[in-house]
Amino acid sequence: MPDTATPDPGPFQHGYVRRVVDDTLDALLPALPAVYLDGPKAVGKTATALQRARTVRRLDRARERAVAEADPELALDGESPVLLDEWHRVPELWDAVKAAADDGMTPGRFLLTGSAPAAATHSGAGRITAIRMRPLTLPERGASRPTVSLASLLAGEKPPIRGATELDLAQYTEQILTSGFPGFQHLTGRALRAQLDGYLARVIDADMEEAGLRVRRPATVRAWLRAYAAATSTTASSDRIRDAASAGQDAKPAKTTTIRYVDVLTRLRILDDLEAWVPSRNHLHRLTQGPKHHLADPALAARLVGASRADLLDGSGTDLLPRDGTFLGALFESLATLSVRVFAESAGASVGHLRTQDGRHEVDLIVERDDRRVIAFEVKLAGTVDDKDVRHLHWLREQIGDDLLDSVVLSTGPTAYRRPDGIAVVPLGLLGP
Structure with missing residues (x-):
């Protein structure tokens, strides 16, 4: 319509x-x-x-x-x-x-x-x-009123977890597609899509050259950036991203070329990868060191792969790279990552992700205080949370004991609460600084 x-x-x-x-x-x-x-x-x-x-x-x-x-x-x-x-x-x-x-x-x-x-x-x-500075979080957009403070969680207070939100899956999807750039907040539909397209074109056609990289083939950069967007919230290797960028073509960009793309786009803050958490005082071993891929705003990732609201809610979005779960789930995790990073910066904490080398255990976000004690977050594109959704959080508690201050599942559900096992379930819209 x-x-x-x-x-x-x-x-x-x-x-x-x-x-x-x-x-x-x-x-x-x-x-x-x-x-x-x-x-x-x-x-x-x-x-x-x-x-x-x-x-x-x-x-x-x-x-x-x-x-x-x-x-x-x-x-x-x-x-x-x-x-x-x-x-x-x-x-x-x-x-x-x-x-x-x-x-x-x-x-x-x-x-x-x-x-x-x-x-x-x-x-x-x-x-x-x-x-x-990162794009607007949901509370900054006026989309929600937070009831759970990350700073309080980091203080080790085990604060009461309560509150309710009217945000549902469709509304979270709209927030992802709208973007968190302040100047885009009043735009919808075709005007919003045109603004996002213009933003990406400016990055490729002008900003990269201003940052020191002459772009001879803008279409090649855009194809690679599209593949990078398809890898949102994954640790896909640079080779997999290059292969996806050149699918169906005889030649693909040289590795040295795409390394320069990463360098320049990271300095322009268009790429905003989440580095792996490196624990310093516990007995965790054999963790992967690769970053999770994110763009500055999940709306850019959605626009690059051409994912519409209907696509995302239908469970599709992109087939450039195989993944566990839906592309909407990846974008929701990217929105959660943006929010947690903004709130953690305000509290003077750092953020990483955890994944074992065998892939058996993974925690989406680890927020670390100066004294190395942490809060663990799982991100779930679901309105309800069951025991299967918290198994990695229980595993982490077994590994690091009291260094784990608290555990949280960020969801799309309506209500914030603590489970009987002590794990907090918090709708993303209710998390604040």
Whole structure:
């Protein structure tokens, strides 16, 4: 059915809507000399930085960029905090900020936004603190009201698990397809698809070259990126992804070529792989070290493989790569991964995944505190949770004992509760920071 209704412009068209990352900025900016908001294009870095900046240098504007190129030191002048927006367009500014930090500048002096540093850019470690921004979680979109706090779980409080949500499978599917980019929140139907297509085209046709990789055959990059999207929430090898990208063709891109794709698209934050958890103080052995594949937003993955709402709800979506479960299940896990990463960043925790080499045991998400104690999450595209769904969580408890603070199943069900075995069952929409 064609889209005939005029969409509600939504809260993101009426002014700034506070993000989870704002809490992190409130805590860190007054104490640190330079903070770098790092994330993919359109994730809202500039809008968030503008809430705090007193001096703004918009380096995507030719006149301001020319001044900064002629005299980087002049661009650093002004009332604090000084925002260097799209700083990567004048790479010399990175070193200028580092030098100012070495000279003992006051806390809260600089905010930087833009793409990740190019490979040749020196690290800002110790001077410039990076904060990762990701697309909107469900609570940030206004799609749900969380009742379960990840920070409370990490505190080891075993908080009461309660609450209810009206989000169902169809609505979670809509949230996946809508995307978490703030500027896309008011779009539906054909307009949304066009915006996602334009975003991907810009990445391939312009952003990759700006990041240092000349793209001679955009169609080859798109085919490879489509195969990568089909591998969402899997640990598929680079060879399997290359084979899928060139199915039915005599030639496939060289491995050295696709390695460069991964490098550049990771620096552009389009690829957002989840690294394997490496335990440091227990007796777990023989764990795989490969990452789980994710794009910055599961909507990009769905659009790349051409998966519609009907396809996903029918259990189809893509046949590029064989997988256990449906593609909708993979996208739901990717949405859950995005959310848990955002909430964990706010709590100062890290996130990984666990899989044994023989594949017998797998835990979708491991959230780790500084003291190495963890919370384990399984993600289930189901409204109910049974004993089979929690067997890997019980196995992990047997392996690491008290280092496991809590265990959670993230589901599509309506109600949050604790099972008799102590495992929390939480609808994804009810999880918050």
